[in-house]
Amino acid sequence: MLTDNLNRKIDYLRISVTDRCNLRCRYCVPAEGIAKLPPKEILSYEEILRVARVVTARGISKIRITGGEPLVRRDLVYLIKELHQLPGLKDLGLTTNGVLLKEFAPSLARAGLRRINVSLDSLLPDRYHWITGRDLYQQVQEGLLEAEKVGLSPIKLNVVALQGFNNDEILEFALLTKTKGYQVRFIEHMSFGDGYEPQFSTFSMFEAFGEINSYQKIHPVQRDGVAELYRFEDGIGVIGFISPISRCFCPSCRRIRLTADGKLRNCLFSDEEVDLKCILRGVGSDAEIEELLLKSISKKPPGHMLPATNINYHRRMPLIGG
Numbered sequence: 001m002l003t004d005n006l007n008r009k010i011d012y013l014r015i016s017v018t019d020r021c022n023l024r025c026r027y028c029v030p031a032e033g034i035a036k037l038p039p040k041e042i043l044s045y046e047e048i049l050r051v052a053r054v055v056t057a058r059g060i061s062k063i064r065i066t067g068g069e070p071l072v073r074r075d076l077v078y079l080i081k082e083l084h085q086l087p088g089l090k091d092l093g094l095t096t097n098g099v100l101l102k103e104f105a106p107s108l109a110r111a112g113l114r115r116i117n118v119s120l121d122s123l124l125p126d127r128y129h130w131i132t133g134r135d136l137y138q139q140v141q142e143g144l145l146e147a148e149k150v151g152l153s154p155i156k157l158n159v160v161a162l163q164g165f166n167n168d169e170i171l172e173f174a175l176l177t178k179t180k181g182y183q184v185r186f187i188e189h190m191s192f193g194d195g196y197e198p199q200f201s202t203f204s205m206f207e208a209f210g211e212i213n214s215y216q217k218i219h220p221v222q223r224d225g226v227a228e229l230y231r232f233e234d235g236i237g238v239i240g241f242i243s244p245i246s247r248c249f250c251p252s253c254r255r256i257r258l259t260a261d262g263k264l265r266n267c268l269f270s271d272e273e274v275d276l277k278c279i280l281r282g283v284g285s286d287a288e289i290e291e292l293l294l295k296s297i298s299k300k301p302p303g304h305m306l307p308a309t310n311i312n313y314h315r316r317m318p319l320i321g322g
């Protein structure tokens with residue numbers, strides 16, 4: 001078992017497979033986008049699989065594939081298929097913006113993917129267009145239907161709750177769970193101090209909960225990771241609240257990250273990284289990868305400093321994978 005210096009059990013690796021994305025969400029990247037990593041800097045699937053083999057043999061049992069947008073990377077289904085066969089891996093997930101989901105859901109399911117997270121911040125096509133910079137709302141809806149059709153479950157909708165942007169849709173999203181078996185999760189926005197999202201402020205989960213519960217009482221159900229889950233009496237899906245700021249869950253954090261360019265990052269909000277690429281592309285051994293894994297975990301900070309936003313991180317969110 002892997003534990004850090006605060007005795008937190010670390011069993012969850014988030015792997016960013018690309019910094020590329022087919023959307024330009026205003027709270028994530030500026031409209032003109034950000035400088036991309038040179039392709040040769042991005043880990044190959046074989047390099048990612050080598051790291052995954054080493055870390056799953058050492059206690060990591062859950063892997064989530066992220067980006068940028070992972071489905072824009074060619075042959076991602078091959079990686080899912082290979083990861084799915086790793087003996088130590090109990091849980092394999094993928095977070096996507098859903099734009100390419102209709103095309104890939106069938107092959108992802110055949111490759112062994114069982115569940116999926118889809119980021120969707122509005123149920124209004126025009127507002128979706130405004131926030132993402134792309135008029136692709138319909139594609140995402142078709143992707144969700146395809147994911148249902150091929151049996152991916154649970155389908156989790158990740159909704160970043162933003163004051164003054166979509167906080168008036170909280171109830172609409174929650175009511176989806178009366179007709180869909182989705183897990184609709186509201187997430188407090190975590191500012192990266194990037195300076196191009198000053199107009200967005202966090203809509204707290206207390207307010208979101210209050211709004212739904214005053215409409216109709218919701219009942220607690222078993223927690224799922226960092227999400228506190230509730231259900232309408234007559235709901236078929238569940239409603240989740242993820243509160244990294246108002247109910248910080250860093251004391252029970254289980255995750256580390258592998259960036260697209262091969263850095264192990266022990267916390268979303270820490271620039272403490274160890275470089276695996278020099279080993280992966282050199283003559284290093286798996287034992288050295290394991291050593292760096294332990295080194296990274298041993299330096300894992302207690303948590304984020306939010307809501308302090310005057311911290312300049314050297315890596316932006318698309319280069320970490322959320």
Ligand code: SF4
Binds near residue numbers: 268301302
């Ligand atoms: S901020 Fe860091 S410690 Fe806190 S939950 Fe995220 S990754 Fe874990």
